[in-house]
Amino acid sequence: MGIRFDSVTVAYDGNVVLDSLDLTVEPGEVMALLGPSGSGKTTALRAVAGFVRPVSGRVLLGGRDVTDLPPYQRGIGMVVQSYALFPHMRVDENVAFGLKTRRAGKTETRQRVAEALELTGMAAYARRHPRELSGGQQQRVAIARALAIRPDVLLLDEPLSALDARLRSGMLAELARLHRELPDMSMLYVTHDQVEALTLADRIAVMDAARLQQCGTPRELYRSPKNEFTASFVGGANVLPVTVGCGGVGFAGTELKVDTGNAVAGARATLCVRPHVIGLGQGPNQLTGVVREIQWRGATHRLYVEVDGHSVMADVRELKDPPALGDPVSLHFAAEDAVLLPAGAGHE
Template sequence: MSFLTIERLTKTYDQITAVDAISLDIERGEFVSLLGPSGCGKTTTLQMIAGFVEVTSGRILLNGRDLSQVPPAERGLGIVFQSYALFPHMTVAQNVGFGLEMRRVGRAERDRRIAAALQLVGLQTMADRYPRRMSGGQQQRVALARALVIEPDLLLLDEPLSNLDAKLREEMQGELRDIQERTGLTTILVTHDQAEAMALSDRVVVMNKGAIEQVAPPETAYQTPTTRFVADFLGRTNTLEGLCDGRSVTVRGQVWSLAEAREAGPIFVAVRPERVAFGGTGLAGKVRKRVFQGSQWFFAVESEAGPIFVLAPNGSGTLPAVDEDVHLAWSMEDMRLLSREEARVG
């Protein structure tokens, strides 16, 4: 049995299904992200695991223990919220030790564990400081230390980095992953940020309208999405209509041979912008937009098959100008073929 097992977990509100019979296994020590747009059910799922939202049906098993009737305070979980929820009248050490005090941990052991938690998050010199005198990143570390100090079986993170600016958020992502790897703590992160989920996770759980679309390592979900929703949500993608005859795929007169036979019929082709190149004798088009993005250039091209986006590395040679006629090419290996059912969105 997996360390955390979710079996057909469902939550309904009157006639609305927020989470629709999802099942998921998480191994001990994994870092898993629940990823999806607002309203997809990811936060509700986390809150059911935490015990803050009552389960309509299904089971949550933590190390074989059914949590359905266990109060939140007795589930052995560490939780970090988006707001951090620090007590302004308490020092850093007092905030971190609050959970231990509620559990009636002895003073000597409490002091030892507070010191260890602050050392882990790099705040050992700020034990006597108050939250109002700390930056957002430092407050986030206090909240993390408070969750870790109780030595939880499972760490739940509810968009804990969303209030930080872009540069600090990126730095904290690295620190958070480093702490998780050092502690070996099984962790579930809720986020709508694709880059954050892919940077931190062993696996991502892409959710949409209360259901799970795909569960996979970040690289696999990005490179081989199983639905059009996943392809579109995990970064920008080009989705074009094509036709399969069983042995090849045709998009607007351009033909790619298949390594293995596939059922014939209408098909969608998904290809990432960074895999599309200018040149050759591929699809004809005209550049409609060209945007400098630092390390790369973004192009929007009007083509025979519809709009196509291209990402070209900065310094990769002469690049086309706006209104210039171009040809677009990519390889069979860079395409993901989606059936009509797989290509559904929403």
């Protein structure tokens, strides 16, 4: 079942927290809502679940307008950051909760609980109480509980942010596997972590300041960000203020050969260059500057180089003989690795 936001606006006490969102999640698709806190991503999810009422616009599930439906009639699975497992119920009772509200038969309930626990690898813990489980296990139970009612739509609100880094990557793989096993279920996944979004989602909707900034496949977002926010939030690109010239742009008194598309010569623009496409040493599109900070990150070194008053980040393969702070260095990048955005494409 698909989800459609039809210019959904949510406001609290006159504060607009979600500004006319238009977004469609196809049936069976995993859509990540990615953005910093306060970007409106959780509000969008809660509007689907029915916990916030839009002041205008409609929410559609499988083509049906559910804007006025209370949460308990929407038939949506939901997993939240705190898991919200009922502490006074055992694991199997938690998972059976949704089935009992639907007055499912005893045998069916038992069977579906077993199925959901099997799917999440928690069958061995059915008789435990939530407080006897680790964070990761509680997360699996929360997912099992949401899946037991066989929802067509699963909402996940920062489901991994309470887990530590190692568990997180494991759970991420689990979620990907779940989606392969339940290919018809749409998933709306709210996160502030770009790695989770890039790994899991078919498409990502980047949100900031209550608005949708850009929606596309991870590759699209990465390769051709539409604005500065997407460029820097997804993949942490360098955004450099440049002036468009003929067949290139001017930055810090240097002429850089990049595709200017249909940009008008003389206009101000923003050049996005990912740190990992920048190389150290001489080459085409060369910039010279002074090393201000150097961080060793195992396989790579990150350099912060000051070029004419602008800080440029470069991730280079681990250096045997890294430059010292204050050393002059040269940086370069290939023309096709840079994206030119019109100036002021900060927020839509």
